[in-house]
Amino acid sequence: MATVQLYDTIGATYTATRRTEPRIAARIWAALGDARTVLNVGAGTGSYEPPDREVLALEPSALMRAQRQPDAAPCIAGSAENLPFDDQSFDAAMAVCTLHHWQDPTAGLREMQRVARRVVVFLFDTSNPDQFWLNRDYLPEFAELPGCRVLASLPELAGAIDARLEPVPVPWDCADGFFEAYWRRPEAYLEEGVRRGISVWDAVGPDAENRAVHELRADLASGRWAERNRDLVALDQADLGARLLIA
Numbered sequence: 348m349a350t351v352q353l354y355d356t357i358g359a360t361y362t363a364t365r366r367t368e369p370r371i372a373a374r375i376w377a378a379l380g381d382a383r384t385v386l387n388v389g390a391g392t393g394s395y396e397p398p399d400r401e402v403l404a405l406e407p408s409a410l411m412r413a414q415r416q417p418d419a420a421p422c423i424a425g426s427a428e429n430l431p432f433d434d435q436s437f438d439a440a441m442a443v444c445t446l447h448h449w450q451d452p453t454a455g456l457r458e459m460q461r462v463a464r465r466v467v468v469f470l471f472d473t474s475n476p477d478q479f480w481l482n483r484d485y486l487p488e489f490a491e492l493p494g495c496r497v498l499a500s501l502p503e504l505a506g507a508i509d510a511r512l513e514p515v516p517v518p519w520d521c522a523d524g525f526f527e528a529y530w531r532r533p534e535a536y537l538e539e540g541v542r543r544g545i546s547v548w549d550a551v552g553p554d555a556e557n558r559a560v561h562e563l564r565a566d567l568a569s570g571r572w573a574e575r576n577r578d579l580v581a582l583d584q585a586d587l588g589a590r591l592l593i594a
């Protein structure tokens with residue numbers, strides 16, 4: 348399975364930059380409602396798992412499973428498209444920053460709905476990739492990535508399980524280093540360690556990555572980035588397409 352190989356390859360330094368962002372976690376945990384038992388699909392190293400509920404994690408990559416803390420929730424190997432549980436086994440199923448990697452996102456969502464009474468997924472609407480300056484000015488290749496194409500049809504995906512979508516602002520000092528996290532801290536994208544925690548950079552390939560970083564570095568030095576993005580500097584949070592899908 349290609350995606351498992353991807354995270355078995357690129358996941359080695361995941362925890363260096365990827366962790367629970369408390370303000371996004373609060374939104375996810377509120378959406379879980381009064382669920383006592385929670386399945387975390389595509390759980391990775393355990394970010395966003397609620398500490399006060401009974402969590403079972405499911406994650407296909409052995410490298411990601413191996414980086415979970417000893418006191419993290421138990422984790423089994425598996426994929427969203429084929430959940431090894433009876434119908435309605437959990438009060439809720441959650442998934443964070445993972446659906447764009449699934450081979451069949453609609454099948455995965457239907458599986459979550461089959462095994463749980465409530466479904467909560469944190470993801471990004473990528474129907475307008477140019478709303479993020481990094482795509483617009485430096486990385487047009489983002490729009491062609493399979494994961495971007497999947498999430499560009501988010502309303503259809505949500506419709507498959509009758510879910511609603513709620514916007515989630517990304518704070519300027521977001522603690523979780525996902526692709527959009529550094530929207531007001533552009534220098535972060537110059538750091539190799541930051542980029543290695545974001546699968547987009549591996550997906551676009553080294554030529555596009557090197558070009559984008561080179562051009563961004565030059566624009567930061569010349570003041571062109573600041574000129575183009577003057578309106579962002581005053582914002583404490585931004586709508587970059589982050590959404591909660593809730594069913």
Ligand SMILES: C[S@@+](CC[C@H](N)C(=O)[O-])C[C@H]1O[C@@H](n2cnc3c(N)ncnc32)[C@H](O)[C@@H]1O
Pocket residue numbers: 350351354365388389390391392393394395405406407408411425426427428442443444445448449450
């Ligand atoms: C960006 S990480 C997110 C991990 C974690 N949820 C978090 O928020 O840090 C994406 C995860 O999705 C997993 N994944 C990929 N394909 C999957 C699938 N078909 N079903 C479930 N998880 C999958 C990857 O192995 C990886 O651990």
